[in-house]
Amino acid sequence: MLSHYGLYAYGLVNKEPEHLDILGIDNQSKVYPVSENDMYVMVSKIDIDAFQNRIKGLVSELTNTKDTIQQGAAELLQAHEHVIDTLMQNTTVIPLKFGTILKDEKAASQMLQDQKEHFQNLLAKFTGKVEWGVKVYANKQALMKHLMQNDPKFIGLQEQRAKLSRGAAYLFDKKMEAEVKNAIATQFAHITESIFHAFESDAFEAKLNNILPQKMTGKTQEMILNAAYLIERGRETSFRQQGKQFVDEYNFIELDLEFSGPWPPYNFT
Structure with missing residues (x-):
């Protein structure tokens, strides 16, 4: 043949x-x-x-x-x-x-x-432009611990729980579990949006990509942001430098940023 x-x-x-x-x-x-x-x-x-x-x-x-x-x-x-x-x-x-x-x-x-x-x-x-990828990871358990120890709402709920009987405490725990879950989702959404737009301000274009599951990333932390940015060639150092301030600002959730690039504009063509 x-x-x-x-x-x-x-x-x-x-x-x-x-x-x-x-x-x-x-x-x-x-x-x-x-x-x-x-x-x-x-x-x-x-x-x-x-x-x-x-x-x-x-x-x-x-x-x-x-x-x-x-x-x-x-x-x-x-x-x-x-x-x-x-x-x-x-x-x-x-x-x-x-x-x-x-x-x-x-x-x-x-x-x-x-x-x-x-x-x-x-x-x-x-x-004169290149693409950079930014993946952001965070520890959900660390955020939950932070909320329970520092958020007045959850401090108050824990104080209420301590006064309840065992049966009432069980139902109260279910309610508080849902409250914590919602608070974590809201907090992660806020952090993700803040980081995405901060990097976007230094880029010509930005694109959100799908969040990858832990079995694909191999990380112990959850991915909360997967984005691509089109930036001026030569500005990579200052672009990446922004990541340090986020790691410091959100150290209570053990934030980790992963940069990849420079790439051709795969996400923008």
């Missing part, structure tokens, strides 16, 4: 990379540019059938193992991101969606022609 080859596309750049020597997603073919209208789409040759069969197998594995990323899937994603991350060291990159495959160089050129204005606008918009 003859192999069916095409071009795997990684992203768009506005200048041809110099001294390019990167292997593509198959770890065999080299990445190279196809140009049109002073824009370049970075591609590498790929066996389409082999790639699609590999993806189908990984999808099947992921379906049967919920909330976990198999090694094969991680390797493919990392290979895709490695190419884009290498390119962005020297130029602005507009990343294309994982799994974007073009028929041939003619199709790549045609894509650049058809989407000329859109791609030019994107390149202009993201030139």
